[in-house]
Amino acid sequence: MTMPANGGADRRTDSAPTALSSTPIPAGNMDANGTVPVPVNSNYRLRLSPKKDHKPENYEDLRSEFSPLLFSSMERHLPPNLLNAPREAKFKHMRDILRRYSNEGERSRVKKHSIYRERIISSYQPLYRELYELNPSSFFVPSFINAFMANDDVSRNQSIRNIMSEPVPGVFTFDMLHSDFCAKMLAEVENYEKWILETKSATIRPNTMNKFGVVLDDFGMEPMLEKLIQDFIGHISKIFFADVGGYALDSHHGFVVEYGFDRDVELGFHVDDSEVTLNVCLGKLFAGGELFFRGVRCEKHMHTESQPEEIFEYSHVPGHAVIHRGRHRHGARPTTAGNRVNLLIWCRSAVFREMRKHMKEFTTGWCGECQRENREKLEQAVAAKKEALVWNGIVEKNHLPPASPPSAAAIGHPPATTTMHSFLLVVGTIPRIKRGKEE
Numbered sequence: 001m002t003m004p005a006n007g008g009a010d011r012r013t014d015s016a017p018t019a020l021s022s023t024p025i026p027a028g029n030m031d032a033n034g035t036v037p038v039p040v041n042s043n044y045r046l047r048l049s050p051k052k053d054h055k056p057e058n059y060e061d062l063r064s065e066f067s068p069l070l071f072s073s074m075e076r077h078l079p080p081n082l083l084n085a086p087r088e089a090k091f092k093h094m095r096d097i098l099r100r101y102s103n104e105g106e107r108s109r110v111k112k113h114s115i116y117r118e119r120i121i122s123s124y125q126p127l128y129r130e131l132y133e134l135n136p137s138s139f140f141v142p143s144f145i146n147a148f149m150a151n152d153d154v155s156r157n158q159s160i161r162n163i164m165s166e167p168v169p170g171v172f173t174f175d176m177l178h179s180d181f182c183a184k185m186l187a188e189v190e191n192y193e194k195w196i197l198e199t200k201s202a203t204i205r206p207n208t209m210n211k212f213g214v215v216l217d218d219f220g221m222e223p224m225l226e227k228l229i230q231d232f233i234g235h236i237s238k239i240f241f242a243d244v245g246g247y248a249l250d251s252h253h254g255f256v257v258e259y260g261f262d263r264d265v266e267l268g269f270h271v272d273d274s275e276v277t278l279n280v281c282l283g284k285l286f287a288g289g290e291l292f293f294r295g296v297r298c299e300k301h302m303h304t305e306s307q308p309e310e311i312f313e314y315s316h317v318p319g320h321a322v323i324h325r326g327r328h329r330h331g332a333r334p335t336t337a338g339n340r341v342n343l344l345i346w347c348r349s350a351v352f353r354e355m356r357k358h359m360k361e362f363t364t365g366w367c368g369e370c371q372r373e374n375r376e377k378l379e380q381a382v383a384a385k386k387e388a389l390v391w392n393g394i395v396e397k398n399h400l401p402p403a404s405p406p407s408a409a410a411i412g413h414p415p416a417t418t419t420m421h422s423f424l425l426v427v428g429t430i431p432r433i434k435r436g437k438e439e
Contacts, residue, residue, distance in 0.1 A: 046097070048355055050076035050248065057087045060223070064091075065110045066098050066251075069226055073250035073351055113204075120201065121220045127191040128184045132220055134227040139181045141319065144174065148232060157239050164240075168312035170296055170328055170366075172240060176321040177343075182282045186341060189256050192219050206255035206344075207273075212264050213257035216343075225254040229347055236323060237276045237347065243366045244325050245275040245352025253346040256282070259289055259332070260339035267332035269294070271302070274326030274346030275353075281316035286338035290315050291322065294329040301369035302329075310368055316340060325366065 056075035059068040074094050075083070082090060099107065126132060136145050147163045150156035164172045192214055196203050206213045216225060229249055237246030253274070259265060266289075279291070295310030306329075313333075314322055324330070326346065 045079060046074070046077040047079060048077070050351070051080075051083065052076065054083055057090065059087075059091060060226075062088075062091055064095055065107070065114055066095065067226065069230060069252075070098075070250040070350055071095075073248045073349070076248075077351060116202075116204070117218050120218055123199070123201075124192065124195055124219050126220065127188050131181075131184055131188055132224055134224050134231070136231075139178060141175050141178055144176050144232075148235065156235065160236060160239060167314070168293060168310065171293055171312060171314070171322060171324045172236075173314065173320060173322045175319060177280055177282070177319040179319060182318055185256075185343065186282050186284070189214055189341070206253075206257055209267060209270065210257045210264055212259075213255055216254040216256060217252075221254065225252055225345060229345070233276070233278055233323075233345065233347060240323075241276050241325055244327070245349030245355075246347075248349045248351040249276065249347045250350055251348045253348070254344070256341060256343050258339065258341050259335040260286060260337075263335075263339065266334040269329065269331040271297070271329055272326035272346055273348075275349045276323065276347040277326050277328075278321060278323050278345045278347065280321040280343045281318050282341045282343055283318045284339050284341060286316075286335050286340040288334050288336035289340045290333040292331055292333060293324070295368040296325050296328045296366055297369055298327070298367035301367055304369045307368065307372065316342070327366070 054076050056072040059071040062068070062071075064071075071091060071094050074097075075090060078090065078093070082093060085093075102110070130138070143163055147159040148156060150159055163174050165174065166172050195201070204215055204218065205211060206215055216222075229252055234246075234249050237249055240246065257264065257267075259267075291314040293310070293312045293314070294306040297304065
């Protein structure tokens with residue numbers, strides 16, 4: 001079994017280091033640039049454990065090469081002496097960390113991509129401008145909206161659970177998008193693709209595996225998708241995917257892919273470059289294209305076989321969503337008739353990716369193979385303990401000298417088939433044999 005280690009391009013290195021050599025100071029003694037040199041010490045390091053009760057600032061109005069959600073997520077990891085600093089000071093502090101952490105090549109790539117997007121957004125005329133600002137009442141079906149209406153977290157979490165189906169562990173499906181929204185989004189994508197052809201503009205495809213489709217963020221939908229994650233997908237991820245950073249989603253890659261005649265036919269077996277993936281079918285009429293899942297795996301166990309309980313196939317329905325961990329191995333069957341268009345959002349957490357570098361055995365909580373190995377170790381330990389207790393009972397009952405169990409050969413059992421279990425079955429007949437002789 002082989003597969004790509006990730007599903008596509010635009011791999012981010014938005015994680016943050018734990019130390020820096022220069023930082024904005026919230027009060028006094030700043031130089032002309034608003035920063036002063038400080039020693040690398042614990043007072044200015046990001047904390048691995050976030051301050052969960054801290055309410056972060058909104059950074060959407062501040063221009064940066066990094067996502068505003070990244071700053072909001074990162075703020076909870078600031079040291080105590082900076083948590084209540086002015087917003088601009090925190091922004092500069094975090095931006096400085098991100099810039100120091102990202103290499104020159106990455107910064108250059110981000111800058112070029114930013115220029116590319118600005119050129120498109122300044123020239124492209126949207127067909128439906130209402131799609132570019134999140135409007136729940138026109139985007140979503142009532143059941144999805146109502147699930148998020150509760151005022152307290154406990155009630156809201158339960159409401160969200162109530163609209164979910166979990167056909168296989170770690171894969172959740174639910175009704176999400178209104179049919180009118182799906183139709184408008186399909187028309188908007190077609191309009192954008194037509195504009196690309198007419199203007200002979202360069203375009204970047206969604207990932208390395210799909211040859212057809214568009215990146216929604218590239219033509220102005222990034223703010224809408226960020227709001228969607230912040231207000232809705234983030235809450236879902238906190239409930240079901242906290243173990244892979246679902247509690248701190250801070251960036252995304254949103255795109256549409258197309259399958260069918262003169263388009264991509266299928267999608268190979270792979271994992272996504274995301275912590276959490278949302279996949280929603282927009283339409284159109286089609287046959288085939290089932291999404292198949294084969295279990296969640298860490299890097300160590302990427303190519304291990306699937307267990308029967310991990311095998312599942314999902315049939316797409318327009319407006320219906322499926323959400324899963326990015327490391328959940330999956331692929332798409334051939335679309336045998338018609339055309340299928342899907343909207344996907346790869347939700348990422350720079351904080352989670354940074355934490356993984358500092359914590360050992362970090363994957364054992366969500367990797368299916370790690371879980372299986374841990375269960376086997378536990379079962380073996382329990383079995384060994386039980387066998388030891390049984391043997392001790394035999395020794396005591398038969399007044400044998402305390403020693404290790406005799407070899408299988410010593411009791412006439414073929415050595416090649418010796419196991420502690422088979423040995424105990426044989427030894428267990430000793431009392432009956434003795435009783436038979438006595439009778």
